[in-house]
Amino acid sequence: MASKVVTDDRRIYSSTLVDAEAERSRGRHVCVVDADGFSALLRGRPAPCLELRRARTGRVRPVAAATTEARVLGGPLRARRTGRRASGDLTLDLSRLDEATAAHEATVGALIEHLSRQGVEACTNAAGAPEFDAGWSLGEDIFVAEVKSLTGAREDQQIRLGIGQILDYTHQLRSTCPSAAVRPVLVLEKRPSAVRWTALADGVGLRLTWAPEFAGI
Structure with missing residues (x-):
């Protein structure tokens, strides 16, 4: 418009x-x-x-539209189906892109199942809220997560990107939803090779976890 x-x-x-x-x-x-x-x-x-x-x-x-306070969580989250594309004459490595997308959605699906086994429903973002990958509530706490695959990409680059994204989303949500106890989570496809990321996450108030165990959530 x-x-x-x-x-x-x-x-x-x-x-x-x-x-x-x-x-x-x-x-x-x-x-x-x-x-x-x-x-x-x-x-x-x-x-x-x-x-x-x-x-x-x-x-x-x-x-x-004006509201008393914005919402954080939307409807139930569903992992999306992924497929493979023919690369043709494109210079972009579509096979690696497809692998990364498939790994991302597989991690989302595994997270949904992990939460479901605990009786917790994974949700999308609410209308107007930042587009985090997954969200859920436990008691008065609302957890918002960014999911990052480590397939076909530099691990440190992906983790830095994920940290920046989820901290940005959390800052926005705490501003628009001041009464909500928003907790940021970075979910990785697998354990990172460098142990320093856990200490860094603790230092910035971020919960770091990875598939398949999703320890801490």
């Missing part, structure tokens, strides 16, 4: 949003999503329905 040209000077809405607002005024719910929301829907993730508000410029500015 961000690229729509305004056709209603009084309300400063695009033609599409004028129609949507008219339908809403008649009591019919019309869901409005932006580019990020549409991208989330294509990936099977939830997307927030946006309110229609007047903007100062000639561009449409749908905004997220």
Whole structure:
């Protein structure tokens, strides 16, 4: 919706949003999503329905609906099926990419099963929340996890990336959900070769674990 040209000077809405607002005024719910929301829907993730508000410029500015406090966890998490692609003339090594994707989803699936055996349901992120790989609640604590495969990639690079991502997600969630006790978790496909990562994780308040045992969770 961000690229729509305004056709209603009084309300400063695009033609599409004028129609949507008219339908809403008649009591019919019309869901409005932006580019990020549409991208989330294509990936099977939830997307927030946006309110229609007047903007100062000639561009449409749908905004997220106001809530008392954002939610962290969404619906049940399911591991995605993966396949292999023909590389053709591409210079990118698709076989290694497929292996890494398969390892990631296998780790997600193993994590779901591990939690299920404890009577805990793994969840997706809630609409509007950062797109962490898995989340679950235990008592008053909400755990959010980033899953990293170590197949077909440099181990240290993957772990550094995962640490940065999950700490960023946790910071965002603690800002938008101040009453939630959010606990960050980095889940690896397998035990890392360097033992220093456990000490580093402890130092930044991050729980580090790996398949297949998932010790500590």
